Amino acid sequence: MSVVWKTPGEFKLLDEANHLVHHVLDGLAKQVAPGVTTAELDRWAEAEIRAAGGVPAFLHYRGFPATLCTARNDVIVHGIPNHDPLVEGDIIGLDCGVLHKGYFGDAARTFPVGEVSPAAQQLLRVTREALDLGIECLRPGRRLSDVGASIQRHVERYGFSVVREFVGHGVGTALHEEPQVPNFGRPGKGMRLQPGLVLAIEPMVNAGGRRVELDADGWTARTRDGSLSAHFEFSVAVTPSGPWVLGYDHPANRRLSERKAS
Secondary structure (H helix, E strand, C coil): CCCCCCCHHHHHHHHHHHHHHHHHHHHHHHHCCCCCEHHHHHHHHHHHHHHCCCEECCCCHHHCCCCEEEEECCEEECCCCCCCECCCCCEEEEEEEEEECCEEEEEEEEEECCCCCHHHHHHHHHHHHHHHHHHHCCCCCCEHHHHHHHHHHHHHHCCCEECCCCCEEECCCCCCEEEEECCCCCCCCCCECCCCCEEEECCEEECCCCCEEECCCCCCEEECCCCCEEECEEEEEEECCEEEECCCCCHHHHHHHHHHHC
16 A cells, blocks of 8 residues: 545545544543543443544444543553443543544543552653654654654653554545554654655553553453553644644644744
């Protein structure tokens, strides 16, 4: 599969799809609390997506049985919602995708459940910072590997590790498009970034080692050593003036507007 370049009109449609994703994630953020189950969050997310005219992108995708991918504590990605109540001190990753007007939105955030430990707070902060650093690399003329190199450098500075089995990807009229976007590597390698590219950037960061194991359900990926894991993801368009974080009020978008106005 080759890279699919997008037009400015397609950027707008992708922005709409991702706006719906972030609307759902904003709503979920208000509901995450001790005693709530991920199955309850999943039902709410599906209803909200359908009420807005969208379709849950993950539901039945390659056989996945839910609207949300949920990642509690040592789960990295692709956890299946269940009826176990969240407890104080957990962290919970919620990954959401939608299909809206023929285009996909895809984003994820990891939330604290009540009061969490300082170590968990740091893991969430560093993972989100790593995502933002990767986004800043999405400028015409940069290389694809600059994204992963910046993420890995920041994560390892704090003694955390980057998951290598799962990576970011292109997104558009398909949920997963080329190119793949590793969250690690050496800078200055790979394709040269150009306007028209839309990438889902998604660092997955473990507090301990980077090794992964898969549960018997064939989906749930967790840390082999039982350490906490965090996951943040934004879909981002490469424009002539820099990165545009789709569907979300991100500082990169404000800087982009300032550059266009100057």
